[in-house]
Amino acid sequence: MYVMMYSNIKPEELDLRLFSVSPQTVYAPIAVEDKESTEKKRKEAKDSVKDVYTLKTEYAQNRVDLAGSIFDFILEVNDELAESEEQETWTAEEQLAEKQKILKEKLPQNIEKSLSDETFNRLLQANHEELKIAKDAVVTAVHNVMKDRITVNDVESKKQQVQNQLIYTNVSNELKKAMYNVAQFAIIPNVVYDPIKTEENRRQAVERVEPVRIKQGQILVEEGQLITTDIYRQLKLVGLLDRSHSVQPLIGLLMLTIIMISFVMHYFRERSTNSDRSLLLYVIVFTVIISVMKILSFFHEIQVSEIGFLAPVAAGGLLIRILLNERLAVISSIILAVCGSIIFNDGVTTVFNVYVGIYLLVSSLAAVLFLSQQHRRSKILQAGLFISLVNIMVILAILLIKNGQLDSVELSYYGMMGIASGVLAAVLTIGLLPFFEAGFGILSTMKLIELSNPNHPLLRKILTETPGTYHHSVMVANLSDSACEAIGANGLLARVGAYYHDIGKTRRPRYFIENQLGGKNPHDKLPPEVSKNIIIAHATEGAEILRRHKLPKEIVDIAEQHHGTTLLKYFYHKALEQTDQKILEKEYRYPGPKPQTKEAAVVGIADSVEAAVRSLTNPTPEKIESLVRSIIKDRLQDEQFNECDITLKELDLVTTSLCETLNGIFHSRIEYPELKKEKVKEHAGN
Structure with missing residues (x-):
């Protein structure tokens, strides 16, 4: 397996150098993420997000209030000086100087430093009515301009815009100049940079970027194409340039x-x-x-x-x-x-x-x-x-x-x-x-199916020479097949083995009861030791016949082992009755070997059971079960199953299966009414 598939997964060795021309089209052998390209795309996405600026609507009112407060300070200074009795004796210059002094004390430093003294002088020199007109005009103009978005780049244009709105104010030109300065001082950017929102947008842009992946089978470089730095990096990324990953x-x-x-x-x-x-x-x-x-x-x-x-x-x-x-x-x-x-x-x-x-x-x-x-x-x-x-x-x-x-x-x-x-x-x-x-x-x-064909020469030999044995073998085959299937053994092997297990009986058919057809039993005239030898020989001779015809070893083993080393009780007891000499039990036992497989053990049990049940005069389910259990118990006590891996649980299943099959064979038959009438007529005629 390894050798056959080795060449199909072995990494291709490529001699590719930077800025050389590729001699062949190279495909990506694996799928991998191009982290460098991914990071590059993410950086581009992040940089493409513009800064976020937020419009501060409160700035408009603040700057309107600021511009108005400047005029209020001027009006307040003028009112304070008007109430002073000393001012009547002062010259215009002295009055202006006093106003400037009072104004600087009132004005915040940021306003004082932002506007020139010339602007303040112009405002201080204006009368009350002009200041009121100027204040209203400046406040209105600042409000109109500040309500729009004003960026840093827009400030100068907006200052010009507010000046244009004040051109037609009905005041002196000197006061207009002061109005321009105050209004332009009030105009500032009202769009402020929002770092939190900007960072959130950039993070979302980065998350939307899908990882760049080199797909399996993707063309990295075509034949005749120059291997650039980026292509070389991708070749290295998929491992085509790294020999350490080839293993x-x-x-x-x-x-x-x-x-x-x-x-x-x-x-x-x-x-x-x-x-x-x-x-x-x-x-x-x-x-x-x-x-x-x-x-x-x-x-x-x-x-x-x-x-x-x-x-x-x-x-x-x-x-x-x-x-x-x-x-x-x-x-x-x-x-x-x-x-x-x-x-x-x-x-x-x-x-x-x-x-x-x-x-x-x-x-x-x-x-x-x-x-x-x-x-x-x-x-x-x-x-x-x-x-x-x-x-x-x-x-x-x-x-x-x-x-x-x-x-x-x-x-x-x-x-x-x-x-x-x-x-x-x-x-x-x-x-x-x-x-x-x-x-x-x-x-x-x-x-096995071929060996079970009735036209097989050995099966035809059994059928023609020993028809009783053939019928017995078929019955044993049916019993063995169902019993082996019940315990998970090879039922077909047991069936075929049962067909051939008594092939040895074809040597001396008349010496086996199922082939005597009601005739005299030749064993009645033979001494028990001779009868014993004839009966025992059918197992060994049957195995020899099967070997000579080159049947599979499993079939031969079943024929040789189906009796194991069981005792021929009938002839053993007959020998004991006919002589006073000591007779060894082992001389009346089959030579074995004992069953080595479950199939051989089941065929041996079925062989004994079928013969025993056939001898019952009136078989009932109870008698059949008692007989089957007795036979299996005898074989257990005789240690006939010691050399095969059949268990007590399986033997119980074999018992159940054999009883079911035998009950189906020897069930009570229903006598039909027509047959009863004919029998009545026959009895009446007699």
Whole structure:
């Protein structure tokens, strides 16, 4: 797995230098955030936000009040001096000087320093009526101008505007000049910089900037393009220039491989029987399928579009399902789909080809599920056709999900691939199956079905030479199959093993009661030791016959082990009655070995149970259950199950299953009215 996928994830080594010309088009192997570009965009967004200025509406009234207060101070000074008796003897200069002195004492320093003495002199020299007119005009003009937005840049123009509004005031020119100065002094910016609002707007602008990301598969530099500083930085960012990061994908692939192999190993640890041979078989099947995928992936490099749709991955599911187990086949389908998604990636835009991975998974699962109830070898080709149909549906679904234009040529191309994949999977399975079965001695489901065919030479031999044994074997097969299914064992193996378990009786058919058909029993004239040897021989001779005809080892083992080392009680007690000499019990026991598998143990129980129940004169459910439990109890006490992994709970389930099957066979039959009338007539006639 690792070797096959290594080249598909190995980072491409590029010799790219700053300010050199790129020899090829380079794509981003991964998706990554370009933090430097992100910060640059955020700075640009922040700088693009203008400063926020807030209009202070209260400034207009404050400046109006300020301008009015200046005139009020002038009027107040004039009134104070008018009330003084000394002023009548003063000259005009002395009066002006006194007014200036009083005004400076009243005026705040900021106003005093902002306006010139000449302005104050002009105001002080104006009469009361002119000052009232001037005050009203200045206050009105300042209010009109200050109610609008005034920035720092607008101050000079606004001062000119307020002056223009005062030109036509009906006062002396000297007073007008003073009015201009007072009004212009009152005009200030009323729009103030708001640092909190400005910072909030800048923060929001920065948050609206999406991170700059280099997308996987994005073209970083085209063939023949100059590698600029920015391009070089992006190449370094995605790791194409940093050799230290080239080992990361390899470590990731190793981790993924270990995880997938762990699933398989966990399965084989649970099934310890023949695990080494089965594991070797699994490895070979898996290697064949993944090698086929790798070979097909080479065509992808010569621009064959979506060659992964042609991969016969379903053959892996079919082979593993037939040769090993359905559960393992499902696990393998998932693993092969993951491997296929890596093997058939384009090496540019993505590491995993999700579409091909889904296609391979559904195709392989379809194969496994189709064979879940279909065991005949002839069904493999039908499975291939079913896989082809599923493949076409999956391909169509993928194309619709992509929401692209459905071209008839493209649909035909992909459809042919899907059909070919299913057919190839079936052909590959049919071609490889005999080699695996022969090379590993695999007793597959298909092989068991073939062995259960009544036309098999050995089954025909049993039927023609020992018809009673054949009927007995069929009954044992039915009992064993249902009992093994109840405990999770291989019911089909038990059924087929039961068909052949008494093949040894074909050597001397007349010496077994089911084949005597009411005739004399030859054992009546034989000494018990001879009868014992004939009966015991049917197990060992049957195993020899099966080996000579090259039947699978599992079938041979059932024939050899179904009696274990049980005692031939009838002939043992007969021997004890006929002689006073000491007779060893082991001489009248089967040679064994004891059952090694659950299937062999169940067939042995069913064999004894069927023969015992058949001897009952009036079998009832209670008698049947009592007999079955007695037989199993005897075998337990005789330690016949010590060498197989069957549990007491499973033996209880076997008891229940055998009783149910036997009750169905020996149930009471309803006598129909017509039959009763005929019997009455017969009795009347007699």
